[in-house]
Amino acid sequence: MSVFHSMCFAPASLLLALALPFLAQDQPQPSILGFTPSSAAHEADIEKKFKSIPSPDEERRQHHIFTAEPHVAGSKRNNELARYIADEWRTEGLDNVVIRRYDVYGSNPKFTSLEMVAPIHYRALLREMPIPGDPDSKNKNISSAWSGMSASGEVTAPLVYAHSGNPEDYEYLRKQGINVRGKVVLVRYSNPYSYRGFKALTAQREGAAAILIYSDPAEDGFKKGKVDPAGPWGPEYHIQRGAITYDFMVPGDPLTPGWASIPGAKRIPVEEAVSIPKIMALPLSWHDAKPLLAQMDGPLAPTDWQGQDWQGGLPLKYHLGGNRVRVHVKIEMDNSTQPYYVVEGRIRGAELPDEWIVLGNHRDAWVFGGVDPSSGTASMMELTRALGKMAKEGMRPKRTIIVCSWDGEEVGLTGSTEWGEQFANELREKAVAYINVDEATSGADFHGQAVASLAPMLVETTRSLHDPSGKSLYEAWKESAAHDRETAHSEPVTDSNLADTRIGSGSDHTVFLNFIGMPVLGLGFEGPYGVYHSAYDDFFWMNHFGDPGYRYHTLMSQLWGVLALRLANADLLPFDFATYAANIREFVNELAKNNEHMWGQPPSAVQPGEARQPPPQDLQPVLNAIDAFEAAGKRLNESVNRTLASGALDPKETATINHGMMQIERNWLNPDGIPGRPWFKHILYGARFTYAHLELPGLTEAVEKQDWATAKQQAEILRQALEKNTKLLDEINSALESGGSGLDH
C-alpha cells in the first residue's frame, strides 16, 4: 500500500528504471534510510510536493502575527494566539484539533524595584528605551524587568559583585574574605551560557538575600559588534528576562511533579516544591548595572582567576564590593494559579494511525519573541499548512503526525511537561520520535541535534534540502560546523559527528527524552543574536538581522516536515543502533578520560614492595556490553538493508520489527530515575544544573563525587540496559531474517 494515496507509482515503471542502466543513470533512484527502492521513489515525490508549499511571504506574514504583541505565558494575548492556532489548523485541514488546559502555579510580577541607597541614590529604570526605527519598541505592553519564579520580599543590604555567580566565583570571594550571606549579589550572564536558575540556586545556597543578573557588553553587547538598530547585538537598555525555576530538579508545574496539572489534579504544598526558588531575583540591563559597578569599592575583580576574567566590557574598573554600595530590592509576585493552554492537532495516518511522530514548538515569549520562539512558530504554521493542504488532496502519511503548540516553556518547560505527563503511557506505546523547534532562526548556521540512533537519518535528510546559499543544506551545515570546530580546535567534521548527539535540557524535548524515553531531534539556524529574551527580540530585529528574506524560516518548515514525513512513511524505521552504540562508547571513554581518579592509584605512585590498589570503578563490563550491543546493531543494519533492497515486506512482520525498534529508547529509562532526581529517568542523557548536557548522568555524577557504591550500582544499571537492548535487537533481527529468508531464495 502506498504512503500517500493519490500518488501511486506503477511498480512496473520502477522495475523498468532498475532494469535499464542508462535510464537509471539519467534518473538515479533515490535511496532513503528506512525505505524500499519503490517507496523511496514515492517518498521523494511526496517530499518534492511538500517542499514546494512553504513560502517566505507566508512565513513573514505568520511571524508578524505572532510578534505583533508581547505574549508571555498566561497572558490574554498568548491565550488568543492559542485560539488563533487552533482555528488555523482546523481551516488547514488538521484532524482532532484540541486545546488542553493545565492549571499551574503562576509567577507574575506585581511590583519590582531596585534602588542604590548608598553612597549615592540611583533608581534603576528596569525598562527598555525605544529604538529609532523599531515601532514595536514603543509598545506600552512591554513588561519591566522581572525574573520568572522569583521569590517575593524586600531587603536593604550591601552589594557584592560575584562574576558569573558560579560556585567557583564564591570560592574566590571567600578567599578575599567576602561573605555574601544576607547581601545582594550582582552577577553577569555568562558566555558560554549557564542557566540563570543555576546562578539563583548557587546564590541561595550561599545565603544571599537577592540576586541581580545583568547583561555585560562583553557577553552579548557592544564588545561583540554593532548593537541594535545598527547590528544584531544587545543595546544599552536590553534586559534578558527569564525564569530561575529549578527545573533541572523537576520541570513542569512545581506543584504536580511527575503528573499532569489538569484541572482538579492533586497538588503538593508550595513548601514541598523543590523547583520553586527561595531567593529574590531581577535581571538588569547594563544601563542599570553600570552606576552600581561604578560606585563599588573593595578589592579589584581579578583578570585571571582559573582562566576567567572578572573584568567586563564596561569602561570602568570592576570591584568586588561588599561595603560601600547598599541597595534596596523589593519584589512582589502574584503566585495565584493560572491556566496554560497547549494546542494539539494531527494529520491522522492512513495506514498506521497508532504510530505517532510528535512535533512541537512553544508559543509563549518573554516579550514579542522574534526569534524565541516565534521564528519557530511561523515555521510550524507553514509546516502545518503544507501538511493540511496535502491531506485535503488525499495525501496522508502512513503514520500519524501530531503537532503541538506548547505554553509556559519559558517558565519551566511547563506545557510540554504537563502534556507529556498526561499522555506518558500512550506515548510510550505509540510514539516513534519527537522533533523540537524552539528558536528556528537567528541566522544562517544550521545546528542539528539528535539522539544518536537518528543522527544518520538527520544527516541524510539535509542532503535533500537546498540552503539559501545555493549549496545543499548538508554542505552548508558541514562548512559552518567545520568553521566552528576549527575555532574550537576540535576534531574534524565527518558525517558521523556532524549531528550534535549531546542533548542537555532547556527546551521542550526534555519530557519526551528524559521522562518518556522517546528519541528526539532538535533543529535551529543560528547567528549573532544579542537580544535574547529582551523587548528587542522582535519583528524589526528579524527583518534586519536574523532572517530578512525569511528564507531560513522556509527552509526550517521544509526540513522539519521532511524529517517528519520520513519517520511517518518509512517501511522500517530509520534507527541506527550501531551508531548509537559507538556514541555510548564515546560517552564512557570520555567519562574515564575526565575522571582519572576512577583508575585508582597511578602505577608511579605505588611504593616499591606495595601492592597497587584496585581501581574503584571498573568499566570493562560496561564496555563489553557496548561491544555486544554494537555487534547486534550492525547485524540488524545489514538485515534491514537486505530486506529493504529486496523490496518485499510483510506488513505484520514490519509492525513487529518497528515496535521492537521503538522499544529500544524506552529501555534506556530507569524507573527510579537518576540519583537525587527521580523525574529524570534516562540513563544515557541528562543535564547538569546549568542545563549543559550530561551524558550517563547517574554514573557520571557518582564518579565525580567519588561515591563508588552509587557508581557501581549505576554502571550495573547501564550494563543491564545494554544487555536487554542487545537481546531485543537480536530478536528483531531474527524476526527480520526469518521473514526475509523466503524472499532471498
Ligand SMILES: [Zn+2]
Ligand atoms: Zn524558547
